[in-house]
Amino acid sequence: QIVLGVIGEARRGKGIELLLDSLPRIPASYRDRIFLLIAGGSKTTEGAEVAARIRASGVAGHIDLRKLADPTQYAALANIEYADYVALSDIGVLLYQEEQRMVASGVLYDFVWRKAVVLATADSLVGTAVHENDLGLTIDQETAAGVSRAICAAVDLCAAGTQRSERYASFR
Numbered sequence: 001q002i003v004l005g006v007i008g009e010a011r012r013g014k015g016i017e018l019l020l021d022s023l024p025r026i027p028a029s030y031r032d033r034i035f036l037l038i039a040g041g042s043k044t045t046e047g048a049e050v051a052a053r054i055r056a057s058g059v060a061g062h063i064d065l066r067k068l069a070d071p072t073q074y075a076a077l078a079n080i081e082y083a084d085y086v087a088l089s090d091i092g093v094l095l096y097q098e099e100q101r102m103v104a105s106g107v108l109y110d111f112v113w114r115k116a117v118v119l120a121t122a123d124s125l126v127g128t129a130v131h132e133n134d135l136g137l138t139i140d141q142e143t144a145a146g147v148s149r150a151i152c153a154a155v156d157l158c159a160a161g162t163q164r165s166e167r168y169a170s171f172r
Contacts, residue, residue: 001035001060002158004151005089005116007082008107009075010042010050010065015095015121020050022147023057030152033159036061039085041068041076086110091117091154096124097142108135117154 010016016038026034036059038050047065054061064085066076077085086092092111096103101124108126111118118136120127127138137157139150 002033002090002155003035003037003088004091004093004119004154005085005111006036006038006040006093007077007085007089008040008105009068010038010040011044011100013096013098013100015093015097015100016050018095018097018142018144018147019093020053020057021144022151023054023059025144025148026057026059026151028058030155031058033155034059034151037085037088038062039064039077039081041066043068083110086114086116089114089116090158091119091151092136094118094120094124094126094130095139095142095147096121096126101125104129111135117157119150119154 006016006019036054038061042065047063050065051063068076086107089111092107094105094108103125105126108118108129112135118130120130120136120138121142122131122138122140130136131138137150137154139146
């Protein structure tokens, strides 16, 4: 299976709702080939709710969202856990929206080190870096249908094992 990794703090603007909305739109032939990994800390997002939505969509997954009580804390994973989750990810999902749109991502560089395909919203700081440096696919259409199409395209890239210079392109 191809692992889609969403790693870091789960908060408003990180695109988790958009990702969850897209899952039922992914064709069954692709749903059977992917495994969704969501790990990190959260002050608001409930892991049980996310897990239930993933199960209902028919996508396999693992949720490791930990409650963050301290408002100044954002890292909930131990370094080794974080490194393991990044290493498992074939596709790094960074669907930054709203206030996150103009924020850099620390996990982006770890996904690049991992040589994972990075899937990012086009109209974001992260999406600009992905597009300008040929790091993966960017999504112009921030809808459930647009994200599901982009996930399928990223899965195809991973499955084909294409060379980096050939496989990284903007997804429109």
